[in-house]
Amino acid sequence: MKNRLKVLRAERDWTQADLAAALEVSRQTVNAIETGKYDPSLPLAFKIARLFGLAIEAVFDPDEA
């Protein structure tokens, strides 16, 4: 599943550690999501979308592998 996490984070000038702290996950988790190595759980995906003030489908694209 593709996502725009890296772009959204860069737009806000946040580091991976900043985002990890805001989401209460490890930096490794943020990195794995950004690089597409790990798909987050539904609660975490919603939390990410809420943090950026976007709909979940504006962050994650389930059609792209």
Place this chain on the structure above:
Amino acid sequence: MTNEARRPWWAWGACGDLTERDTRNMRRFSLLCLAWAILFAAATIALASGRLPAGPLSVAVAVIPTLLALAVIWAYIVFLREADELQRKVHLEALAAGFGTGMVFMMGYRLLERIGAPKLDMNDPLLVMVMVWALWQAVAARRYA
């Protein structure tokens, strides 16, 4: 917040960086492991010395380390329940690999013993389990790094 600056000894049971909650839970797990190992060694030495009189004291010395081991299991379950979700995934993969390999080793080696392979100690499959668990964690954590 993440804790990735350095890896203290008590973080041996987890690879990758840890959140503050994971750090706290892993520390508790590791300290209980250490306490169990010390108590287990002390009980083994005490029972092997033959100086303890048979009866309630010997039974207590033999049982107390096991009670502490139950606390270790509880601490690990708490760690898994509250863990960062990627950390939990890594641990579940490692547990499946470790437990599965240990079981296969144990059952498979019994057949080899029937055709003359040397008898193994009861603890050897446990050693295989723990080693595969740790190794799988390191490999899985690297995959998601």
